Amino acid sequence: MIPPRLFKIFFAAALSLAPLIGGCLAGEIRDRHAAAIDAYLKTPFIDPEEPFADPLNAVGPPDGRTVALGRGASITARFFRAIPDGPGPDVRVYEVGPDGAEARVAVSEDGEFFFELPVLASGSTTEYDLEGTGIDRALFVRVRGVDDLGVEPGFDLDAVEALH
Secondary structure (H helix, E strand, C coil): CCCHHHHHHHHHHHHHHHHHHCCHHHHHHHHHECCEEEEEECCCCCCCCCHHHCHHHHCCCCCCCCEEECCCCEEEEEEEEEEECCCCCCEEEEECCCCCCEEEEEEECCCCCCEECCCCEECCEEEECCCCCCCCEEEEEEEEECCCCCCCCCEEEEEEEECC
């Protein structure tokens, strides 16, 4: 029989290692955030070597690393699993920067036909509900810059998150 104190230590160690060995927590994080970039059109006038021109900065949970989406730029993020239309907001878009840049957000089930959501993304987070889009789940989220505000021009996209 394992002494209770030793069992608690073992249990705590197992919980801390779970994300590293593919446990539920790691799967949960992977499922909730954009898993891949399906398409990227960079801001026309920025150097592709700039750190804020890397589209992979929009993959995974918010971490402060961004991809700048100025006017004419867009990124299409793909999720590991579809985002269902649940109660309340279904998608959250994270932006970094106090410059007031905005972006258009669109969702799609198949990556071909997109429904553009009526509210511009702006500020640190913007949430969207799939209700009224005509689709009951989304696998793709496209974010398109609509201005060139800020030092890193345009909307500084950090992450896209599924809320259900």
